[in-house]
Amino acid sequence: GQQLNQSPQSMFIQEGEDVSMNCTSSSIFNTWLWYKQDPGEGPVLLIALYKAGELTSNGRLTAQFGITRKDSFLNISASIPSDVGIYFCAGHHSGGSNYKLTFGKGTLLTVNP
Amino acid sequence: DTAVSQTPKYLVTQMGNDKSIKCEQNLGHDTMYWYKQDSKKFLKIMFSYNNKELIINETVPNRFSPKSPDKAHLNLHINSLELGDSAVYFCASTSQGWGTEAFFGQGTRLTVV
Numbered sequence: 001g002q003q004l005n006q007s008p009q010s011m012f013i014q015e016g017e018d019v020s021m022n023c024t025s026s027s028i029f030n031t032w033l034w035y036k037q038d039p040g041e042g043p044v045l046l047i048a049l050y051k052a053g054e055l056t057s058n059g060r061l062t063a064q065f066g067i068t069r070k071d072s073f074l075n076i077s078a079s080i081p082s083d084v085g086i087y088f089c090a091g092h093h094s095g096g097s098n099y100k101l102t103f104g105k106g107t108l109l110t111v112n113p
Numbered sequence: 114d115t116a117v118s119q120t121p122k123y124l125v126t127q128m129g130n131d132k133s134i135k136c137e138q139n140l141g142h143d144t145m146y147w148y149k150q151d152s153k154k155f156l157k158i159m160f161s162y163n164n165k166e167l168i169i170n171e172t173v174p175n176r177f178s179p180k181s182p183d184k185a186h187l188n189l190h191i192n193s194l195e196l197g198d199s200a201v202y203f204c205a206s207t208s209q210g211w212g213t214e215a216f217f218g219q220g221t222r223l224t225v226v
Contacts, residue, residue, distance in 0.1 A: 033215075042117075042203050042217030043156070086154055100169055101146075101215060103156040 006089050006104030013079055014112050021107040022073040023089035032065050032072035033101070035088040043088055047074070079111050116140050119204050119218035126194055127226055133190045134221045136204030142216075144168075145187035146205040147179060150220070156203070162187050194225045 006023045013019055023032070031050055035043035047058050049065035049072060056063055062075045072091070076083055089104040117138045126132050138145065146169075147159040161169035165181045176192045187204060204218040 037154075040219070042205075042219050044217070045214060048214065088156065090156075100158055100161065100171075102158075106154050106156075108154075 004089055004091065004102055004104035006107060008107060009105070010108040010110070012110045012112065015079060015081060017079055019076040019079055019083075019109060020073060021087060021089075021109075022071060023091075023104045024071040025091075025093065026070070027093050028069040029072075029091040029093045030069075031092045032063070033090045034061075034063050034072070034074045035090060035103075037086045037088065037106075039085070046087075076109075079109075081111050081113050084109055084111050116216045117204055117206055117218040119202075119221050121221060122219060123222050123224075125224045125226065128194055128196060130194050131190070131192045132194060132223070133188055134202055134204075134223075135186070135188045136218055137186050138204075138206040138216070139185065140206060140208070140216060142206035142208045143184050144207045145181065145184070146207075146215070147187065147189050148203040148205060148217075150201040150203060152200070159202075160187075160189075191223075194223075196225050199223055199225045 004023050004025050033048050034046045036046050037043045047056050047063040052069045053067045054065040060077045086106045086108050088106045090101050119136050144163045146161045148156050150156050158171050159173045160179045162181045164184050178190045181187045201220045201222050203220045205215045207215045
């Protein structure tokens with residue numbers, strides 16, 4: 001099946017630092033989504049991207065749909081302790097089923113106060 | 114009001130038993146999913162139903178049988194449970210097949226002993 005390569009696998013940062021994570025694919029994607037999962041909870045959608053080149057912000061979060069449609073990044077500015085969690089990229093690849101959302105393997109973020 | 118609710122949240126059972134996990138969404142969505150999250154936190158789609166019809170079955174053993182009595186419910190029945198079935202199972206729903214704005218339940222942590 002389709003694979004999304006998400007990096008880094010984990011990050012340990014100090015409160016106030018900026019964070020960047022990204023996802024790449026060997027095939028073209030039609031949509032890119034970024035989710036956050038808190039411990040013991042289900043993933044929650046943070047940002048959805050639908051067009052190549054699209055740059056979208058949600059508070060301190062910014063994500064972009066790569067112009068080649070094969071990658072996306074998520075930036076978090078001025079991190080705070082509640083940013084801790086697992087961040088997943090996800091998307092629908094071109095030519096695949098519209099009903100299948102493929103997930104990256106996640107980035108575990110730890111923020112030290 | 115919980116949008117996507119799963120029961121039970123925790124399930125501990127012995128090998129060989131049969132168990133069911135229930136999922137209900139009150140969002141009016143027409144597509145529902147089951148995902149499996151393993152110990153490495155990788156999210157993998159198992160099944161997708163659209164308007165009570167099976168759309169995706171991702172090479173899941175026959176011991177797993179989803180049932181959708183109506184488009185607001187998607188239950189998962191597992192026969193002859195094995196140790197390797199231990200994982201967190203997430204139900205999700207979307208308003209259309211694109212999977213945008215996918216809402217996830219809180220998950221069911223299944224432990225087979």
